[in-house]
Amino acid sequence: MKRRRRTKNPKSRPVLRVKRVSKIFADGGRAVSDVSFDAVEGELIVILGESGCGKTTTLKMINRLIDASNGSVEINGQNVSRIDPVHLRRTIGYVFQGIGLFSHMTVAENVGITPALLHWDEERIQIRVDELLAMVRLEPEKYRNRMPAELSGGQQQRVGFARALATSPSVILLDEPFGALDPITRDTLQHEFKHIQRSLNLTGVLVTHDVTEALLLADRILVMKSGTIVQFGTARDLVASPASLYVAELMDMPKRQMRQLESVVG
Amino acid sequence: MSENFSERLAELPQYLSGHLLLSVSALILGIAISLPLGVLASRSHRTSGPLLATASLVQTVPSMALLALMVPLLGGTIGFLPAFAALTMYSVLPTLRNTVTGIVELDPAIVEAAHGVGMTNWQRLWRVELPLAAPVIVAGIRTATVWVVGTTTLSTPIGAPSLGNYIFAGLQTRNWMSVVFGCVFAAVLAIFLDQIIRLLEVALRERKRQLGLGALAVLLVVVAGGLFLPLIDLGAQSTRDAVTAQSKTESADKTTGRSLAGQTIVIGSKTFTEQYILSELIERRLVEEGAVVKTIQNMGSTILFDALRNNTIDLYVDYTGTIWTTIMERDEAIERTAMYIEVAHYLRNKHGILTIAPLGFQNAYSFAMRQDHAPSLGARSIADLKPHARELTVAGDPEFFARPEWASVRDTYGLGAITTIGMDSTFMYQAVRDRRVDLIGAYTTDGRIIAFDLVILDDPKAAFPPYDAIVLLSPEAQQNKALIKATAWFANLIHDDLMREANRRVDLDSQSPAQAADFLYRATNASNNCYLCPLRQ
Ligand SMILES: Nc1ncnc2c1ncn2[C@@H]1O[C@H](COP(=O)(O)OP(=O)(O)O)[C@@H](O)[C@H]1O
Numbered sequence: 001m002k003r004r005r006r007t008k009n010p011k012s013r014p015v016l017r018v019k020r021v022s023k024i025f026a027d028g029g030r031a032v033s034d035v036s037f038d039a040v041e042g043e044l045i046v047i048l049g050e051s052g053c054g055k056t057t058t059l060k061m062i063n064r065l066i067d068a069s070n071g072s073v074e075i076n077g078q079n080v081s082r083i084d085p086v087h088l089r090r091t092i093g094y095v096f097q098g099i100g101l102f103s104h105m106t107v108a109e110n111v112g113i114t115p116a117l118l119h120w121d122e123e124r125i126q127i128r129v130d131e132l133l134a135m136v137r138l139e140p141e142k143y144r145n146r147m148p149a150e151l152s153g154g155q156q157q158r159v160g161f162a163r164a165l166a167t168s169p170s171v172i173l174l175d176e177p178f179g180a181l182d183p184i185t186r187d188t189l190q191h192e193f194k195h196i197q198r199s200l201n202l203t204g205v206l207v208t209h210d211v212t213e214a215l216l217l218a219d220r221i222l223v224m225k226s227g228t229i230v231q232f233g234t235a236r237d238l239v240a241s242p243a244s245l246y247v248a249e250l251m252d253m254p255k256r257q258m259r260q261l262e263s264v265v266g
Numbered sequence: 267m268s269e270n271f272s273e274r275l276a277e278l279p280q281y282l283s284g285h286l287l288l289s290v291s292a293l294i295l296g297i298a299i300s301l302p303l304g305v306l307a308s309r310s311h312r313t314s315g316p317l318l319a320t321a322s323l324v325q326t327v328p329s330m331a332l333l334a335l336m337v338p339l340l341g342g343t344i345g346f347l348p349a350f351a352a353l354t355m356y357s358v359l360p361t362l363r364n365t366v367t368g369i370v371e372l373d374p375a376i377v378e379a380a381h382g383v384g385m386t387n388w389q390r391l392w393r394v395e396l397p398l399a400a401p402v403i404v405a406g407i408r409t410a411t412v413w414v415v416g417t418t419t420l421s422t423p424i425g426a427p428s429l430g431n432y433i434f435a436g437l438q439t440r441n442w443m444s445v446v447f448g449c450v451f452a453a454v455l456a457i458f459l460d461q462i463i464r465l466l467e468v469a470l471r472e473r474k475r476q477l478g479l480g481a482l483a484v485l486l487v488v489v490a491g492g493l494f495l496p497l498i499d500l501g502a503q504s505t506r507d508a509v510t511a512q513s514k515t516e517s518a519d520k521t522t523g524r525s526l527a528g529q530t531i532v533i534g535s536k537t538f539t540e541q542y543i544l545s546e547l548i549e550r551r552l553v554e555e556g557a558v559v560k561t562i563q564n565m566g567s568t569i570l571f572d573a574l575r576n577n578t579i580d581l582y583v584d585y586t587g588t589i590w591t592t593i594m595e596r597d598e599a600i601e602r603t604a605m606y607i608e609v610a611h612y613l614r615n616k617h618g619i620l621t622i623a624p625l626g627f628q629n630a631y632s633f634a635m636r637q638d639h640a641p642s643l644g645a646r647s648i649a650d651l652k653p654h655a656r657e658l659t660v661a662g663d664p665e666f667f668a669r670p671e672w673a674s675v676r677d678t679y680g681l682g683a684i685t686t687i688g689m690d691s692t693f694m695y696q697a698v699r700d701r702r703v704d705l706i707g708a709y710t711t712d713g714r715i716i717a718f719d720l721v722i723l724d725d726p727k728a729a730f731p732p733y734d735a736i737v738l739l740s741p742e743a744q745q746n747k748a749l750i751k752a753t754a755w756f757a758n759l760i761h762d763d764l765m766r767e768a769n770r771r772v773d774l775d776s777q778s779p780a781q782a783a784d785f786l787y788r789a790t791n792a793s794n795n796c797y798l799c800p801l802r803q
């Protein structure tokens with residue numbers, strides 16, 4: 001609650017500022033049009049929308065996995081287009097839609113990859129890896145030397161989080177991080193993630209198509225449709241004063257599902 | 267049998283080391299080319315398409331032809347270089363193809379993750395793409411290894427010694443032990459290299475350092491051991507060496523001045539029994555004169571000719587009819603002596619090659635039939651066959667019926683109604699013996715003509731062109747008067763019967779070509795009826 005209040009504090013300087021970005025792909029397809037939002041320190045923005053509405057594209061324009069056709073992205077006041085993309089990505093954590101662990105590397109090597117790319121010394125990497133594993137609740141002694149194939153889906157995504165956090169990035173990007181998990185594991189991980197994000201005061205952008213997840217995790221929600229912003233605000237704003245029928249129906253969805261559930265269970 | 271075995275074993279160091287050197291160096295260069303090329307190609311569809319198409323095209327050229335083509339492409343060089351070039355080209359495709367597919371077909375999510383964690387392109391390649399594509403790439407390398415080790419056996423005809431020498435020589439002399447030797451060692455070598463590479467990949471993937479080092483050590487020991495095998499004295503000296511040594515000492519007191527002392531002479535031979543025997547025979551004579559002789563056996567016919575023209579080899583035995591049809595491209599048949607003179611003139615004027623007086627025998631095509639079958643048909647010559655043509659079947663090697671001489675014989679003697687069957691020369695003699703065919707297009711000096719009681723039918727209209735055996739000397743070698751003298755020593759000393767008997771000893775009595783050469787040597791030494799060779803002392 002404390003942080004939620006702070007996000008509303010207009011005096012906090014935004015860590016991330018996305019200004020009127022658009023993306024037109026080489027094939028002429030317009031994936032994102034004129035999207036702007038910002039995130040202050042410690043704030044988690046959730047981009048919510050249907051599949052194909054441009055969420056991933058928007059996210060990738062932040063760490064330049066995709067370069068914006070128009071507009072700009074600033075991190076701590078610096079325009080990312082002026083930062084070497086390789087260097088930029090080492091300072092931004094990224095959790096992938098398909099988890100994306102390196103299957104030929106151990107858990108420790110996966111978590112320590114960005115530090116290794118930054119030429120940290122061996123010992124420092126090891127200490128950091130153990131610290132991160134403990135944080136995502138994987139006993140270091142037990143899991144350090146396992147291969148990703150020897151982990152459950154939930155454990156794999158824990159490693160994915162740990163990897164994204166390895167270099168204490170200023171911003172963390174998450175693309176449907178819970179999408180591939182079963183409902184119970186998802187629930188556990190969502191809560192743990194929120195806990196970590198709060199306690200580390202992480203600034204982040206998370207992409208999802210799941211309304212409940214957005215409501216649970218977000219400080220502010222950015223609703224997208226067909227590459228454009230429909231509404232940007234806190235969950236309360238969106239429920240209290242939806243900008244369109246689409247948002248109203250979207251926000252009503254969890255309740256509707258609840259009612260359906262009750263009618264079935266009786 | 268066991269003598270044959272120990273003789274074959276004595277040849278192993280030379281053949282195995284030649285084989286290893288060729289296969290391993292071609293594979294190393296092939297991988298060094300195809301890996302980076304594959305990585306490059308995997309980056310863009312525009313390069314990978316044409317590149318893979320080109321590599322596949324190379325692969326569709328029959329390997330034997332690719333090897334042979336390298337000789338003219340490399341300016342007539344024979345031996346290691348053209349074989350190495352062809353095998354390298356041959357080894358590129360599997361590794362290239364698997365490198366491209368291995369990288370292109372990686373999970374895009376993992377490749378994106380590599381970007382996402384901040385890898386440069388180079389780091390992505392080394393830390394993610396290559397390790398993950400490794401099993402596929404290594405599978406390609408293993409395919410290339412098996413192919414190349416197998417194909418290396420085909421470098422024998424272009425003058426690069428390999429385990430193929432066992433196979434080529436064995437097939438020609440019906441020495442099955444030799445063929446089996448070649449096949450078994452080539453297979454063992456292929457399986458060994460394949461498995462070592464597999465172990466290296468497993469060791470790399472599962473990070474078993476000891477396994478990796480162990481496999482690498484075994485590989486190095488075997489390759490190095492194989493390459494240096496010829497330098498190690500195995501203790502088991504071959505009978506061939508023994509025979510040579512014996513005749514050397516025998517003649518040591520006879521020879522006064524050794525006219526070729528310290529000179530190195532390279533002799534070539536084609537891929538059949540008679541050629542092995544004759545090259546051994548000439549070698550014997552030259553060694554006696556003090557020369558150091560290097561024999562390159564089992565070379566393709568036209569490759570030999572080019573090698574001679576380019577002074578890559580010093581001499582070999584060819585046949586007038588062969589030069590006449592394949593080099594001079596003439597198809598009319600002319601009289602034996604006239605052909606000899608025309609061929610000799612042509613070779614001297616066109617190619618600077620010296621023809622030494624004929625050895626005395628012809629290895630021509632001719633019709634042979636069973637001795638007991640001929641009288642029943644009333645046949646002594648080809649001319650007698652015409653009335654029976656409709657009922658007769660003639661077998662010949664597939665090449666025979668494609669040659670102009672078959673057409674000429676058929677038309678000259680009116681044999682249009684005869685039935686023809688193409689079969690490998692190894693089997694046609696048995697076929698006529700066992701009455702499965704009536705006639706065969708035989709080689710006149712084949713030992714089986716005596717052994718199977720066959721007769722050669724006369725050719726009164728001289729429809730078959732003459733094939734006098736002649737020794738050819740390269741442009742450079744003929745500057746060497748002592749060499750001319752030494753080789754001319756055999757002129758007109760070897761008659762058809764003598765050559766046939768020598769061939770028979772190898773083909774049917776399982777003697778080695780060296781033993782048969784020894785027989786010929788004694789026979790020619792004994793004969794003193796040489797009045798046609800003024801060069802002889
Ligand atoms: N590399 C690309 N080239 C062309 N079109 C693309 C590319 N990536 C995504 N798109 C298109 O852009 C739109 C938005 O995609 P994306 O951002 O992945 O959607 P979301 O993540 O919301 O499901 C889709 O219509 C998709 O087909």
Ligand SMILES: [Mg+2]
Pocket residue numbers: 055056057097175
């Ligand atoms: Mg997406």
